[in-house]
Amino acid sequence: xxxxxxxxxxxxxxxxxxxxxxxxxxxxxxxxxxxxxxxxxxxxxxxxxxxxxxxxxxxxxxxxxxxxxxxxxxxxxxxxxxxxxxxxxxxxxxxxxxxxxxxxxxxxxxxxxxxxxxxxxx
Numbered sequence: 368x369x370x371x372x373x374x375x376x377x378x379x380x381x382x383x384x385x386x387x388x389x390x391x392x393x394x395x396x397x398x399x400x401x402x403x404x405x406x407x408x409x410x411x412x413x414x415x416x417x418x419x420x421x422x423x424x425x426x427x428x429x430x431x432x433x434x435x436x437x438x439x440x441x442x443x444x445x446x447x448x449x450x451x452x453x454x455x456x457x458x459x460x461x462x463x464x465x466x467x468x469x470x471x472x473x474x475x476x477x478x479x480x481x482x483x484x485x486x487x488x489x
Contacts, residue, residue, distance in 0.1 A: 369470050375460040379470060382452060386471065389449075390478030393442050397435070400487045402480065404433045409476040418468060422446075446472045 371379075394405075411424045422443050429439035453468035460467075 369466050371462050371466065371470060372460050375456060375462040375467060378456045378460060379467070379474065382471075383474070386474050387478045387482075389445060390475045391482045393445050393475065394479045394483040394486060396438055396441065397483055397486075401434060402484055402487065404428055405476065405480045405483055409473065409480055412469065412473040412476050416465070416469065418447075418465065418472070421469070421472065446475065449475070 397405075408421070408425055408428065412421050415421055425434070425439050425443055428434045429436045449471040450464070450468050453464045453471055456462070456467050457464040
């Protein structure tokens with residue numbers, strides 16, 4: 368778990384509904400059962416401090432044919448866009464933008480796994 372100030376965690380929690388919606392939009396284009404791949408990406412997100420390493424892992428999964436390439440590019444853009452939220456939170460709380468960004472990405476991925484399971488299994 369990333370070390371973030373309580374006020375940072377609160378600011379992230381206040382955006383939770385938006386993060387859930389981002390997750391839903393990310394998973395809507397995944398038509399096949401890709402739960403395992405999403406969980407793999409989530410695991411990497413939880414274990415790294417590098418956005419570039421996570422981005423590379425998503426591309427790697429797409430290159431191996433585990434995920435559609437267009438989905439990977441779209442997801443990377445959506446996750447990269449979370450940097451704006453991270454910068455805003457960082458200005459208010461003083462926690463590093465990089466750490467906040469990865470926490471936001473991790474939360475979206477967690478919600479994405481749940482949305483995708485819902486879509487595949489409903």
